[in-house]
Amino acid sequence: MITSASHDRYRPLLPLSRTARVLSGFTLALLIALGWGAASGALGVSPWALINGSADELSVQVWWQLRLPRLLLGVAVGAMLAGSGAAMQGLFRNPLADPTLLGLASGAGLFVALWIVLFQGSAAGSLYGQFAAGFLGALSVCLVVFGIAKRQGGGSAAVMSLLLAGLAINTLAGAGGGVLAFIASDDQLRQLSLWGMGTLTNALWRTTAVALALIAVALWLLIRSARELDLLQLGESTAHAAGLDATCLKRRVVVATSLGVGLCVALTGVIGFLGLLVPHCLRLWLGPGHRLLLPASMLGGALLLVVADTLARTLGAPAEIPVGLLTSLLGGPYFLYLLMRRNRAC
C-alpha cells in the first residue's frame, strides 16, 4: 500500500443497499453507545428512571445539563475529526493524512494558546475568539502542508514529505507552546494545560450548541464533496477531463476541515489519531468510495469517541482520564503498525 486508496479500483456507485446497511448499522451502534454513555458516569443516573419519571431532581438536572451536552459534543467532535481525516486522505490521495499527524490540530492548538495568552478576555467573548484562533491556526497549517504536497505530486516521496512537514509543524507548535507556557501567568497556564490534554469535560450547552451548528456545516461541506473526491482519485488530469473543478474542491475541503478541526481543538484540546485510525480501518473494510467512506467515518468517529469518553469518565472515577490520552494510546501503536507494513511493502 504505497500510495493512496487504490486509484485503479474506482467504483462509480456502491450498491445502495450496502451503503444503507453499513450506515444504519453504525447508527444503531452509536445509539447503543450513547445509551451506555448516558447511563454511566461518576453519578448513577439510569436512563430508564429518566424516561419513566422516577428519577430525582438532581439526576434529571445532571443528565440534561452535564451528560447530554457532553455526549452530543463527543458525537460532533468524533464525527468531525474522523470525517476530516477521511476527506484529507482523499484530497492528498494519501492514507496517512490526518489532522493530528499533519499538524493541523497542534497548529490550531498553538493559535488558541496564543490567543489565551495575548487576549484573555471575558468568558463569552473569549470563546468565539478561541474558535476563530483555532480555525486560523488549522487553516494556515493546512495551506503550508498543501503547498508542500503540491510541489511533490503523488507517490511515496509525497507521503514522506507530508509526514516530515507534519513532524516539523508539530515540533514547532510544541516549542511555541513551551515558550507560551514560559511567559504565561499562572491563570493562563492553567487554561493552557486544561485543553492541552484533550477532554470533553467542558461541555456546556452554550458552547456545545454553537459547536454543533458549526460542525454540522463543516460535515455537510465534506459530505457534499464525496463524489468529487472519488473523481480526484483518478489523478488530477483525468479528473479535470471528467469535469472536476479541483481548485473549488480543495478550497471547500480545506476550509471545512480547518473550520471543524480548529473548532474541536478550541473546545476540547487535541484528541489524537481519530482522523487516522477510523477512516483507515473503514477504507480497508468498505473500499475507497467516499460516498460511503465519509459518512461511515463520521459515524465511526462519533462512536469511537463516545465510547472512549465514557471509559475516560468511568475507569478512574471520580477522577477523569483525559480522553485524548486514550485515543492516542489506541492510535499511536496502530500508526506504528502501518509504518512497518509500508516498509515491508517497499
Place this chain on the structure above:
Amino acid sequence: MSATRFARQSLAALLIGWLTTGGALANERWVILGGDIAETIAALGADIEVVARDDTVLHPLEMAALPSVGYLRQLSAESVLSVAPDRVLAAGHSGPKEVLEQLEAVGVTVDVIDAPADLSSIAEKVRTVAQHTQRQQRGDELATSLTATLERLAALPPLPDTRAMFILHHSGLTPRVAGSDTAAHIALDAVGLDNAFGDMAGYQSVAAEALAKEAPALVIMSQRGLDALGGENALWQLPGMRLTPAGREQRLIVIDDQALLGFGPRTPDQLFTLRQDIEALLGTEQVSR
C-alpha cells in the same frame, strides 16, 4: 499568637458556635474547595455540614479525613455532584470555570471566594467566608486579630541584609525556585528577607551558575519538597549549591508550606515562626515578641 492559643480559640469558637447557631445552615451539605477556605471555616468554628473537600485540604485533620472530589484546579462536575452537595464554597483558583458553571446549572449554590494572593487579603477572606457561613461576629474578631499580628510583624526592626531562596521542589535536573509574583516571595518579603531570585517572575527552574551568581545565604523549603528531593544531604549536593553561602554554611529552614503560603488564618502566625527561625539561625539578638 501561638499555635496552642490558636487551637484554644478555635475550640472556644466551635463551642460558642455550637451553642448559638440557629441551625439555619445545619441541613445543607457543603463541599469545600481550597485549603485556605477549609482552614478559615475551621478557625471560624462554622457550624456547617461539610461532606467533601478537594485534594488541597490537608488541615484541619477532620476536614482532611473527608472524601475528596479531586484536585481543585481540575474538577469534574460529576465527581463533585456524587456527594450530593447543596453548596460549594470554592477558592478563587478553583476550576475549570466551566465546571463551576455546570454545577450552578444543576442547581448547586456555588460561591467563589476570589481573594488575591497577598497578606492584606487574608482578613477580607475571613470576613467573606464568615458571611457565607453566618459567623460574621467571629469573623470580625478573627480578621482583626490576624491583621494585628501582621502589623506587629511589619513593625519589627529590619533583619540584616539576607538573601534567601525558596525552593518549591525539584523538577528533573534543576530545582524550581520562587521568583517574584509568588506566595513564597510575599512571605520572604514579609519576614524581612531579600528574595535572591526576585528578578524573575513565577516559579522557574534555576541552573547551577545562577545559584552561584545570586548567592543566597539561606534556603527555605517545605518538608514535602525536601522529602521529594531526597533529604537535606541531597539538597546540599545540588549542582552549584556548594558555591552559595547557604550551601557552605548549610543554612536551611523547613516550613509548613500549607500554613505559610496558603494565605489562610494560620499564615500570620507561621510568618512569625519563620522570622524567629531566621533570627535563631542567623544568631541575631533581636527578640520578635
